[in-house]
Amino acid sequence: MATDSLSAAFAALADPTRRAILARLATGPATVKELSAPFPMSGPAISKHLRVLERAGLIAQGREAQWRPRTLEPQPLKEVADWAEKHRKIWEKNFQRLDDYLEQLKGEERA
Amino acid sequence: MATDSLSAAFAALADPTRRAILARLATGPATVKELSAPFPMSGPAISKHLRVLERAGLIAQGREAQWRPRTLEPQPLKEVADWAEKHRKIWEKNFQRLDDYLEQLKGEERA
DNA sequence: GCTTTAGATAACCAACTAGTTAGATAACTA
């Protein structure tokens, strides 16, 4: 995998299990046990997903007795949202220009 | 890789070479030759990146004599942007609630 | 001190990724 932070964030989000974990965390901090409950998957598998999310900076780890509650870290998601929104707008403009061009062609044909 | 379309789009975007290719295509259609020019990488390597982008639905392939010009397809990027923006907002609300709560605690302490 | 609970780590495996070189296909050019 590429090592830049945007690539790490995109890669971390490219898995439905990890996106579901983030969705759960959006309702508040949760322990590993709570996070793994919905998935038909071993604990270590969830631990690995959490490590991917953590290396991407999307979550952070707390410590409370024998629990390590995870919480969201918004910064990388903000970078992803900004990138996607920016490029979505550019692409749209691109397509608008194409539409304008096709419209113009039609007009010239008629004339 | 997970097979759902959102996962495929995120995975395709998780590589700086592929994001650069998309950035180039945002300025208009381009041949494989043109797309590979900026990269110190063999043609087949670029072909593979293009296949990943195509399977994610982010680009389409034209045909003109011996060229196969690629163009952008906006739909999957829109899905990515929507997902990211939606969750960014939820996370922010989450953090706002946390801030409110901490503010409230401070107020109660003072009282 | 022993048991239980939460979680991490290690070792392994199958599948996939990102690159390579070599060779095939298909269309233009002289």
Added chain:
DNA sequence: TAGTTATCTAACTAGTTGGTTATCTAAAGC
């Protein structure tokens, strides 16, 4: 027809991913 250009496919390699089971650590409860 022969040669050149654009592109794709095949076969290979090294490294990564996503899962498993087995084992370890640390805190809590009795």
